[in-house]
Amino acid sequence: MRFSKFAAIFSVICATVAISGCSSGNNPDATAGQGKVKLVFWGHQEDAFVDAYKKLIEEYQSEHPDVEISFQAFPYEIYNQKLKASFSARTPPDIAEMFGTWVPEYSRNGALAELPNGEALRKEYYDAPLGGYMMGGKLYGLPMEYNIENGGMLIHPQMLKEKGIERPPATWNELVEDARKLTVRDDKGIKVKGFDFVSGDNITFTLLSLILQQKGRFWGEDDHVNFRTPEAVKAMTALKALVADDRVTDLTAFGGQLDTSDYFFRGSSAMTYRGPWTIAAGLDNYKVQDFDYVPVPSFTSEKPVFAAESGWGTVVAEKSKAQAEALDFIQFMARKDHLKAWNLGTFTVPAKKEVAEDPEFVRQNPYMKTSLAVLRYGEWIGPIADRDYFFKQVNDHFQLIATGQESVEAGLQTMERAINDSQDNHK
Template sequence: MRFARVAAICLSFCITFAISGCSLGGNPDSNTDDGKVKLVFWAHQEDAFVEAYHKQIEAYQNEHPNVEIKFQTFPYEIYNQKLKASFSARTPPDIAEMFGTWVPEYSRNGALAELPNGEALSKEYYPAPVGGYMLDGKLYGLPMEYNIENGGMLIHPQMLKEKGIESLPSTWDELVDDAKKLTVRDGKGMKVKGFDFVSTDNITFTFLSLILQQKGHFWGENDHVDFQTPEAVKAMTALKALVADDKVADLTTFGGQLDTSDYFFQGNSAMTYRGPWTIAAGLDNYQVKDFDYVPVPSFTSEKPFFAAESGWGTVVAQKSKVKAEALDFIQFMAQKDRLKAWNLGTFTVPAKKEVAVDPEFVKENPYMKTSLAILQYGQWIGPIADRDYFFKQVNDHFQLIVMGKESVEDGLKTMERAINDSQDNHK
């Protein structure tokens, strides 16, 4: 997740989400006094995002002089709770930026406006990013980005060259062999990790993706996960081996304040499995130039299928007093050239197909080449009721498995049972 380094706040709905059966009154700042339609638009605070939204708002208001958009932003660590409270209090913004994982709870409770011609519109996007915005074949928002964490890795070409590795790994076995050569140890432990994937998001995403690359599945009936499959056992066994047997990564930095990409840019890993959003961090925060972003080979001979969440997008409150104008604005931002400019300005992967396949996009942002090449293989992660809890279960049991405190089979059974209990509690 792009902002995983900020305190995670996708909490379960412990605040009463009194939407079903209620009548939302709309935000009091939304009105049509003085002849102007006034829209309230909320988003989280992130410099590149805020600047990109301001440009969209200015362009829209220039074309629609009768519309005034009041844009308000909030710190990421409180934003989700702010949204929940506003919808519960019946004073939601007309337009809200939401992360795709949050959207299903709102759409299931009738809080969001359906987009007209949603079935046709949804086909303009890749299935993974639009999945969270869909419910029963209806579309309840538009994704602005494709939130991809897998498929590509950061590498230090010079480190590979120094170890005599002349070409990128093309199979999983080659990846593991190269990672072993690249791992450096000293008297204090692991100095350079050969292949670092041990982060809060990537453990889970890699586990699920390795299942998909075996043509397996991880969802059963009634929105329950199914980790009692040969594919799930093989996937978790392979991840355990990277740490416990091959020793190309470890748990020493897991859960710390820094991201795995920070350690990479500091020179503490040779290859790091992470989403393309980390590239901007390296360029801006570390001024590092001796790196590249390249494909990670598939676990099998199949295509590099992967699981992905729906990323940031925009939705409209069902009871907004100016719903028609609000829906028009989010569709305005979704026009190809406007969305392309937004993705380039925010260094995000396009969720819309026509933007992703535009040769000018990769020309302007060559670091995106690896990610753009695999977007078609992404699958929506599915109807997770509590994102934090789901990921925590996978991460916690992965650590226990690596440390030998649980077998792979027992760990999968325990995490499956806990996640499915959580799924049931949120129905």
């Protein structure tokens, strides 16, 4: 997930635009008719995001001199809890940046304002990033990005060429065959991984996508998952084989401080299944030029459908005393040119169709070409009640399965029971 890579690890840092303020619940001036309308906007601390929001706030204020927006950013590690505390105390910010997986908890409890023109807005966005912001057919926020972790992979073209591989794999069988050729071992184990997908997010996303590419489903009734299907068994068996049989990757770096993309840019893997947000790290942090970002072939002959979460977006508190102005501001940010500038500045994939389909966007960001080509195949991951728990269950049992401590069937069943218990506990 993008924020896990770039989240700050230090104390609270507040990035303030205009005059710093408190939440609308403590801000008696956050209403029209008392001079300037003052809005408080909270977000998570990531430099590119903060800079992009500041630019939009400045532009909005120049067009609306009667509105003053105070933007405050907090480290990701504390941000979600701070949001929960503020909404529980009924002193939320007027506008909040939220990750799409968090939004349903707030919209279910009546804490968020509905977008007045939601039906028209829905048609402007891809379904996958919009999913978390929908509840009962109503729209409770707007996604700023398409949080895509699947569909593309980093490759070192020179490594492929040295093994006699002239082009990236076009089928799943070719992917496995090429990965075997590209894997380099020494007496200590794997030195260069042929195909690495073993990261905290990608294990789950890959499993779900392989199920979907077989035309299978992983949700049953009552917001329960169903991992007892033939498609789920086949998908998990294939992932296990990559570790246990094909031995093109291993679990040695799983759970460490570095991301799989870090190892890729250090030359420790030839192909790595990861989201496009990792490209910025390679260009900026590692100064690597000898790499490309190419499509991952479908597991079947079907289209490369995949599961995706709703990414970062903005919502308005139902209790905001300046709700109309707050809603106007988030729709101002969602205008094509504004959102395009935000996506380019943050190196994020557009959630809005007209931005993603703009030839100028691709020209300015050529590494995004692979991701943009598959956006229409994304499906919302679904009504996950506890994102961290869901992913942990998949990751934990995958490790047990890959190391032979659990059978594929037993691991999937145990995983399913644990996730469904969690789903019930959050109702």
